[in-house]
Amino acid sequence: MQHPFDTAIALEPAGQDRFFGRTSPAYANMVGPFGGTTTAVLLNAALRHPQRQGDPIALTVNFASPVADGDFEIEAVPVRTNRSTQHWSLQLRQGAAVAASATAVFALRRETWSAREAVMPPDMPAAAALARAPFQALPTWAQRYDMRFTEEDALLQFDGQEHAHSYSRMWVRDEPPRPLDFAALAALCDCFLPRIFYRRHRPAPVGTVSLTSYFHADASLLAAQGEHHLLGVARAQTFRNGYFDQSAEVWGQDGQLLATTHQMVYFRE
Amino acid sequence: MQHPFDTAIALEPAGQDRFFGRTSPAYANMVGPFGGTTTAVLLNAALRHPQRQGDPIALTVNFASPVADGDFEIEAVPVRTNRSTQHWSLQLRQGAAVAASATAVFALRRETWSAREAVMPPDMPAAAALARAPFQALPTWAQRYDMRFTEEDALLQFDGQEHAHSYSRMWVRDEPPRPLDFAALAALCDCFLPRIFYRRHRPAPVGTVSLTSYFHADASLLAAQGEHHLLGVARAQTFRNGYFDQSAEVWGQDGQLLATTHQMVYFRE
Numbered sequence: 001m002q003h004p005f006d007t008a009i010a011l012e013p014a015g016q017d018r019f020f021g022r023t024s025p026a027y028a029n030m031v032g033p034f035g036g037t038t039t040a041v042l043l044n045a046a047l048r049h050p051q052r053q054g055d056p057i058a059l060t061v062n063f064a065s066p067v068a069d070g071d072f073e074i075e076a077v078p079v080r081t082n083r084s085t086q087h088w089s090l091q092l093r094q095g096a097a098v099a100a101s102a103t104a105v106f107a108l109r110r111e112t113w114s115a116r117e118a119v120m121p122p123d124m125p126a127a128a129a130l131a132r133a134p135f136q137a138l139p140t141w142a143q144r145y146d147m148r149f150t151e152e153d154a155l156l157q158f159d160g161q162e163h164a165h166s167y168s169r170m171w172v173r174d175e176p177p178r179p180l181d182f183a184a185l186a187a188l189c190d191c192f193l194p195r196i197f198y199r200r201h202r203p204a205p206v207g208t209v210s211l212t213s214y215f216h217a218d219a220s221l222l223a224a225q226g227e228h229h230l231l232g233v234a235r236a237q238t239f240r241n242g243y244f245d246q247s248a249e250v251w252g253q254d255g256q257l258l259a260t261t262h263q264m265v266y267f268r269e
Numbered sequence: 270m271q272h273p274f275d276t277a278i279a280l281e282p283a284g285q286d287r288f289f290g291r292t293s294p295a296y297a298n299m300v301g302p303f304g305g306t307t308t309a310v311l312l313n314a315a316l317r318h319p320q321r322q323g324d325p326i327a328l329t330v331n332f333a334s335p336v337a338d339g340d341f342e343i344e345a346v347p348v349r350t351n352r353s354t355q356h357w358s359l360q361l362r363q364g365a366a367v368a369a370s371a372t373a374v375f376a377l378r379r380e381t382w383s384a385r386e387a388v389m390p391p392d393m394p395a396a397a398a399l400a401r402a403p404f405q406a407l408p409t410w411a412q413r414y415d416m417r418f419t420e421e422d423a424l425l426q427f428d429g430q431e432h433a434h435s436y437s438r439m440w441v442r443d444e445p446p447r448p449l450d451f452a453a454l455a456a457l458c459d460c461f462l463p464r465i466f467y468r469r470h471r472p473a474p475v476g477t478v479s480l481t482s483y484f485h486a487d488a489s490l491l492a493a494q495g496e497h498h499l500l501g502v503a504r505a506q507t508f509r510n511g512y513f514d515q516s517a518e519v520w521g522q523d524g525q526l527l528a529t530t531h532q533m534v535y536f537r538e
Binding site for chain 2: 045057058060062064065079080082084085087089091096097098101102103105109110111112114115116117118162165166195199200209210212214216217218235236237238239240241242243245247249257260262264266267268269
């Protein structure tokens with residue numbers, strides 16, 4: 001049986017640079033599908049394109065409107081292919097309207113000097129020592145992730161008490177478990193709860209307008225993660241006049257930084 | 270007399286969604302122009318487009334190849350205009366080849382609850398107390414910025430001694446001074462020296478492949494900066510197999526966070 005994530009990002013070739021897809025009820029959000037699956041299916045069009053070269057290193061998705069439940073078309077154009085990099089322009093359309101536009105950079109990597117600078121939080125209890133967060137009250141997509149928080153990091157209640165920061169950590173993996181790959185990691189980069197919830201401890205209408213993820217892992221490092229939980233750490237930088245940004249890191253086994261991800265989020269009061 | 274930055278980002282309308290521009294020797298890099306002016310001239314095409322609505326909040330530029338010195342054409346397409354946001358797809362071309370592709374999100378902002386989370390480094394000496402860095406040895410574009418470092422933050426020498434981190438701070442403004450606007454801020458977001466220089470203290474061939482900037486300031490907050498120095502803070506997260514990422518903040522008067530910016534950078538050993 002196909003994993004629900006693979007159903008959500010499935011594409012059917014539809015001529016040169018074109019694919020057909022369809023939203024998946026298993027990843028439904030409040031309105032339309034989870035942005036993470038929209039992100040992943042856009043990336044998947046480049047991953048499955050016959051002219052693909054290398055693996056993704058950077059992906060930006062701009063969410064132009066809610067995606068309506070149902071069919072969509074993706075145009076994936078390799079606008080430039082160099083010796084070691086490939087640049088993509090991607091659009092998800094429903095009828096004549098662009099619902100999401102994106103760019104991606106793929107690269108052929110070589111082994112070089114490497115070094116870590118950001119540090120994995122050293123004091124997070126093991127995933128096995130924490131309970132899975134009960135997300136029955138959240139939209140369906142949140143059930144597709146096994147997220148585990150310490151009491152300190154959990155968003156326990158909307159008591160309206162404004163907090164001094166929005167930093168939080170969680171263990172996260174696909175539910176049911178699924179071996180990690182670029183599409184799954186791209187989706188997971190969008191699964192951090194909106195930082196304004198952590199900051200204000202009250203609900204607010206929010207929507208990601210632009211999401212950028214950088215993939216530091218190559219395919220073999222992703223494969224080495226298997227179905228293990230990954231450690232996600234997120235924080236905001238500033239909230240101002242209807243928009244805030246948030247940045248996150250996704251850590252794998254042995255303290256490897258798999259991805260860094262940033263987004264600009266719309267909010268209403 | 271026109272400021273050299275305005276010369277560098279000047280555009281001539283060339284039919285629907287099209288503009289002509291030309292690289293500027295005043296912002297020359299090692300090969301082709303400074304990526305910051307390429308970024309700014311792409312943004313400028315959306316800023317000057319007759320259908321523009323609102324101000325930029327997010328900008329991503331993918332550098333597909335070095336821009337050759339001389340003429341270029343920019344295509345700027347407003348792919349979707351909503352009530353409060355507008356989504357742009359942008360390409361810079363020379364002949365048939367795409368040298369840079371970009372997306373931008375513009376928005377009409379309203380006053381809302383706002384809050385700061387990241388904090389401006391409290392202990393940076395005033396710009397007036399520091400000397401302008403002598404950048405005669407760097408490419409021409411670096412002369413177009415007045416950058417001021419403490420001794421601790423300056424990249425004094427390439428002694429090959431690897432450092433534990435790449436964090437650094439600087440005061441920076443256009444040289445000669447120029448009132449701040451979105452185009453200038455977009456360029457300034459790319460003027461942080463590559464973090465691998467700080468980390469390894471040795472030269473290396475580098476090139477930004479993808480740059481994303483989030484603008485937290487609106488036009489009036491930018492105008493309030495005048496020609497003052499801004500405080501830039503940059504760091505890397507990880508260096509791995511030919512690529513590293515770096516993130517930076519640009520701070521203005523009264524500790525206002527004007528922009529956050531992220532990039533993925535190619536390097537060779």
